[in-house]
Amino acid sequence: MLDNLVSRQVRLKSRPHGIPQADHFEIVESAVPDLLEGEILVRNAFLSVEPAMRGWVNAAQNYADAVAIGDVMRAFAAGEVVASRNPDFAVGDKIMGMLGWQEYSVSTPRAIRRKVIENDLPLSLSLGVLGINGVTAYFALTEVGMPRPGDTVVVSTAAGSVGSAVGQIAKLMGCRTVGIAGGAAKVAACLEEFGFEAAVDYKALDFEERLASACPDGVDVYHDNAGGWITDAVLRRINKGARIVVCGTASVASWEPWPTGPRPERHLLNKAARMEGFLVWDYEHRYEEAVARLASWVRDGSLRYREEIVDGIGEAPGSIAALYRGENFGKRLIRLFPA
Template identity: 45%
Template sequence: MENRSILLVKRPEGMPNQDNFKLITKDVPEIGDGEVLIRTIYLSVDPYMRGRMNGVKTYADPFELNEVLSGGVVGKVVESRNEKFQIGDIIEGRLSWADYAVSKGDNIRKIDPSLAPISTAVGVVGMPGLTAYFGFLDIGKPKQGETVVVSGAAGAVGSTVGQIAKIKGCYVVGIAGTAEKCKYLKEELGFDQVINYKTDNVKQKLKEHCPNGVDIYFDNVGGEISDAVIRRINYQSRIILCGQISAYNLQSIDSGPRVQGQLIQKSALMQGFIVGDFAKQHREGLKQLGQWVSEGSIKYRENVIEGLENTPDAFIGLFRGENTGKQLVKVNNE
């Protein structure tokens, strides 16, 4: 059997392209004592991976050149020398961008296919869902009737944030980049209002849709959109910094309005976070997210691209706004 994998061979300058990646083929690795062999079914691509490609350590180690890339994977155990995992188990973990991966079992968890489709383990009932859950609830501390604005609202995290906000009785405004995405947010997910940042006057629409100001802003994009939202914040508002996708491919430091004065005047909180900050609470979050999905309180979409070889295209598509919901690569037709 052959094992294809994808390497990072050149650090991106600006927007990533195909030249940054290389597909290679080797033999399927053999496992040792305590290890399992996993066949990839679904592979997740996420915006945070772009920062790891720069070669600079942030909250995570950078990807090394000429090494196999890694990310969230849902797979099936096809060989095991670890008593905790049996052949046929479906697992989720941080594994290689490859057809097959080896694990010692410490970086994977079993998932129950009867609770939800297995793809959700790297989506709404996985890292993106947990990011939305803890960022919004623990930092945002929503109260019924408050106004919530979500940028990047049609992505895996943003769409979940908006729905949790509705569960908590908030008034929700989503910002996205196409008419189709805006329609999805309002008609299927129940957002109260939507703004198409490519065709609408964002400042005017925020004034129109948030007449009482903004109490919670869940920021996935940064840039001029966030500048406009922060101008509308209320007294003791909360600004949750989850992502800055507008700046990930910039080749110089982003600059813009300085918000410190606004935060002081409004006694506002601005806090960044990563999902790992809440690692000890992940089990709680997964249980609640699974319940909301099973009862239909949270809906989700997946944008699935077929074939390991198309993983770079799927990743690049994140920065072109091509996905609605979670971006996935289906590697194997299990």
């Protein structure tokens, strides 16, 4: 069966400095090999696009090894098992894992994150609000942000897939939520779809004044997906004992050369505040706990999400750059086959 099956793959062609562009990748047709004992073949229905991919392809030190030139681009994907030589996986199982930017993945259990068991909900959610994004939001907020009811929780990239979930979970926890997003449409989504009490456009000339007005009692928790000058502005308004969760640095275009900015030490010292990095990998063993809670909130309508789905693997190479241009609205996915 596999003899004649051809899979299109997106491979890394050259090493980007800064944000990966479409021409750092190439699309190659590759014959799907026969399965070895223990392997499964997955037909990917959705490929994921996320900001962290910049780090995965850059040579600069990161939390994961860089993708090698010529390798299929590392990516989460969700699909269906179409052939199996592993007793734990049956044809028809829906799975999500590190399956790469390709139409078909020959995979072992090591690369599989989980079987998707929420069959009443769309498979695509396993890559977004019920995937790394939702799980990130859940643990970053509850384990590092540690909000108390009544806290002011500020979220950057608040209309995005992680930020919108952070805001909604913080609201479920009794917090006052303030979103930071770019442009009128995203600000409106923060207020109307995601229930933020206030939302501030970072593109506004008077951003810092608007932020101050939105946070009359200061900032207790800052979920930071942005970094850079947006973070600098929030740091100037933190309260005693504030927790700053460093979850992403979307506003920083490149770390080569390493950018400079106002030193944060004095803010942290004066307020006995904490700035802490969050890596969702550290919570892998608690993934199902988060997904179960997130799914129940999706079902009862208290956790809303947006997806931006484009069709065809040809959309993949340019999709990271589009993400950093802020063009996406909600979780960006590439659909290859009907789920």
